[in-house]
Each structure stands twice: as structure tokens, then as C-alpha cells.
Amino acid sequence: MGSENLNEKGELYIQGGIRKSQLHRNQYTISLMNAGLRAGFLSSHEMLRIQNVFMQILQELINRYTQGESTSVTTETAENILTSIMYASDAYLYSFDEPEKALTYLKTIDVRRIYERGVEKVSQCFIETKQLYKEIMANKLEIPVVAYNMTIDESLPVFLRKYGIIFDAHNTMASIDYPLAIDDMQLQGVFYMKQYMERLKMETEFCSLFDQKELLELLVHYGRECRFNYRIELFNIYELMLNNAIFSILSGGEGDEVRISESQYKRLEQQFMSLTESQIRSVISDAMISLQQKLALHSQLKEYMNGYKENLVQRVANAAKHNSLRTIIITEREEGSKSLVLKFTEKDRMSDIQLRKLLHQIMACKRKEEKVKLILSNFQFFHDYLDMLESDCLYGDEYVALFHAFGDMELAILGKIVFYEELRSETLDLSSILLLENEHQIEWQLRFVQCLQQMNRERIQAIGNYMNEMEFEQMNFY
């Protein structure tokens, strides 16, 4: 469209047209006006007139914001309100496919009407977002993944409760932990949230197409593979399911399965190791099409899935090169045969009143031996021990005295908590972890490490063995 020229400032512009892709999605109106001015669509006089109307709107909103009590506000508040005004204007002007048409509107139509139509668009988007939330809530997966549950149960409702269309339209107002497979962080405010929820809904819909028992098993196998507690880690469940469904197809399984046996894994490993990147792309594409057909997916979900394809291709190609396919292809990992069964029954925990009373008694004891005796004779359940350790009712060598009174098993359980990060590395055993110079901020953890460091090699070995035999899914602390 048109030829390219240099304007008086030496900037390149397209004669006769402005490309939408070259404008900023955030602050679209400002970017559009600047481009219009450069391309000669807008005169500086018109620009000033438009700016003045925005400022008049700002002035009125400041008045509304302070409920008529004050005509001045802090710069921060004024900028926030102005950004909110521009967000609404962006919402309306961005809806035009051609930027020139949007500019013509700015020039000829009352800017106030543009703002009002923008507010209507933002309001409409908010209504749709609320509706999406209801659908997400109704179809939520039954899985013990904290980030997923917290995002749906707490973060999204906070946004829906706090979002302000007039004064805070650009504000996203929610701390979302659960990561999507594909996220566009360029968006802000309710447009971001709507997109997040649309994608979350699609991802959930996809995961619901599979046997939920298989989904739960996959999470457990994933946790074992990564040597972490999958309940508290941040990862995308849809990605995990989609990958394994594709690998299932590629290794002769069904499309609606996510289980990958050891023999299937071997087959896949052999296949991927011998393929080039473009061949990997080709087999993954075919498997994705086959999966989409088998599951009879709708076009939006297909499109979303296709958007993720290249990511998977790169990961597989990379993993094949580094011989680490097991981190992507999650196979059925059996628990160690000697696994210990530990009881962490939640219902048998002490009541808050009981616990407080005991902590008070412990603190009142003068000698550390008395404290240890009191603890050993009154605490039985692991959660209560943790509460006690975190209550700071012990000091310095009182911790050491308590840890010395514990058996190897109790110390191993504490070790699983204290060395959670270090245990992620398969190469580290307890003795090498103890040689690391890690700073523990919490006092009981610091004392615990010091205490272990003073123990003899045989004892460390015995505690380390217990730790290896323990799985995180047996320890539900949250």
C-alpha cells in the first residue's frame, strides 16, 4: 500500500497508509495519533483538540474519583485514571481493521463518544469474562494441584470482584500463578483476563476428554520423574496431557490415552534419536492431526493446539540431542519396591487450642531435657511436629537436643522438607547435600542441618536411605 518515504524528522512512513501491525497494542490511541501525525493524516491542531477532550474527560473523572471533594490528585492517581481512559479508547479504536478508519473517527466524531463506546466494549468484555469464569468453575478438574485450584478458586474471583471499568480498566488486579501453555502477556486488564480464561477453559476441556484416573496417574509419574511434589510446583497440565497423548499415538497407542509404558518409551526414544528436526516436526504434525480427528476437537481448540506445536517440536528435538527425552515423555514410573507407607492423617491433628496450650508449656520449661521429654510424650502426628518447629518455641541447642532424640525415620522426613530443592537433582545424596553451603533462613532448618552435619557417616547413610525410599506424594503437608 503506497510507497515508503522519509518525513522531515527522517522517520520512515508508508505514504497513503498506516500499518496496524506497526502500532502498539498497548497505548494504541496514542500510537495511532502519532502515526497519523507523521503520515499527514492528522494536523497538530487536530491532535491538540483531541488531547484536550481526553483531558476534559480526565478532569471530570478526577472529580468523580474524589467525589467532588478535590480537584487535585497525586500524579500517580491522575496517570492511572488517564491510562484507564486511554484503555477504553484503545478498545474501541482497535476494533477497526484499518487504522485510517479509526483516525477518521477520531477526527470527525466527538472523542467523548469514542470513549463512551470504548467503555461499553470494556463492560461487555467484563460480562463475557464473568460468564467464562462460571463455565470454568463448573468444569474444573478434580486435581490436587495447588496453583490450578488457587487460581480458579481465589485469584480469578479477586479480579472479578475488584476490577474497575472506569478508574482501573487497564489493571489486571490478580496474582495468577497457574501458567498457560500459550500466554500473551502483552494484553492488559480485562482483555488479558478474558483471553486467560478462554485458554484455561479450552485447556480444561481438553484434559476432560481423558480418563481422569489416567490424568491423576500422569501427575504422579511426572512428579516422580522430576523428583518434586507436583502438588506445589508450577507447570501446565494441558501441555503434559497433550504431549503424552501425542506420544501415545506415535508409539502405537490410542489418541485418548496418556499412559506411556516403558516399551512404548523405548520405541519413541529410538524413533526420535534417529530423526532430524524437520522430520520430528513432520511426525508430530501428523500425530497432532490424527489426535484432533480422533478426539473430534472443535476449530478453536485445534487452532490453540497448533499454536503449541512448534514449542513441542523444539523441546523434543532438543531433548533427543541431549538424551533427555524422559523429561518430556512421561512414562509409568513404579514406586520403589521398598517404599515406606507413612501416615499423615489430617483428621488426627491437634486442635489449635491444644497446640497453643502445649507450646505454652514447652516455653515455660526451664531445662531443654524437660522440653524434649514434653514434646516426645505429647506430639504424635507429623503436622503437629511441623507446627511446633515453626512456632519458634525452642532456642539454639534445644533444637539439637530434640533432633538427637529423633529416630532416623523422623529425621529423614524432616530432610525431605528441608532439602526439597537439592533433592531435585538425581546426582546428590544426603552426604553431598550436607557439604553444600546453603543458607537456611528458618532457625529450625538451620539447626537441623547443623545437627546432621555432626552425625557420623553410617547414621547419615541410614537417614539418606530412608529419604530415597520416600515419595513426596505420601507426604501431603498442605
Place this chain on the structure above:
Amino acid sequence: MSRIFNSLYVSMQEEHLTEILDLNEKTQEYGLVLTLKDVQCMIAARSQVLYGYGRVELGIEVTKEFIEEFSKSSFIQQENYVDALNELHEIFYYLKNETEDKIGDMKLVHKMKEVFENDCEGSLDLLKSRLEEYAEEFRRQLMKESFLEGEDENWDLKI
């Protein structure tokens, strides 16, 4: 964003100048008059104060209220008129920040006038120091209140 604010100030200043000059009709009876140059200087000083205290004000109502209220005072003479107005702006925006925007504009202007007339007998230095104490007490009350009852946006110290 700041470019937009600046362009607005420029375009609004014309309008503000006229509005303020129109007030001469009222203040003349107290022997107080502002020339165009006085008003320009005052508006420039006011912008500086607003910038310094990190505030934005698009209207001119507070300045107009100062002129209307303080011109009645027997302590304000033509010689110290502009300086007094500049000083009042300085105190006002300082107080807006220090009282966390919890006191309405008109309430604050009237409070300033009352203290200026009675406690301070026309001394702007004294007014400044009295109001600093007042702001300190206000904040103390605010903290006490929010500590006891949590955030309460409707709380207002009686003035």
C-alpha cells in the same frame, strides 16, 4: 503520558488566566488587584509547586477560592498579595499530600483561612508551622484509626 499533561496545561492556561482576572471585579472592593503578569507568575509558581509535590490539578477552583476567601482578610495588602497567594498554594498542596487526600479542598481552604485569621493573625510562617502540627496530628489519628478498625476510607478528622 507527561507530554499529554503538559500540552493540556498549555491549552488550559488561557482559560484560567481569564477566569482569575475576572475575579478582580470582586477583590477590588478590598483594594486588591492582580495584573496579567501577576497571574501568569502565580500560575507558573503553582505549576512548580504541583510538580514538586507530585500532584496534578486540571481545574483552577482552589486558586479562585483562595483569592475570594483571603482577599477579605485585613492582613492581606496589595504589596504582599501575590506572595501570599503563592505561599498559600505551597501550604495547601503540602497539606493535601500530608493528609493523604482525606480532606476536601474547600474544607482545607477554610481551615487555612480560619487559622490564618485567628491563631496566626496574618503570619504565613506561623500558619505553615501550625498546619504542619495539624497534619502530623491528623496522620497520627489516621494510623490509630486504621490500626483499630482496618482501612476506613470514610474517616475524616473534624476540622
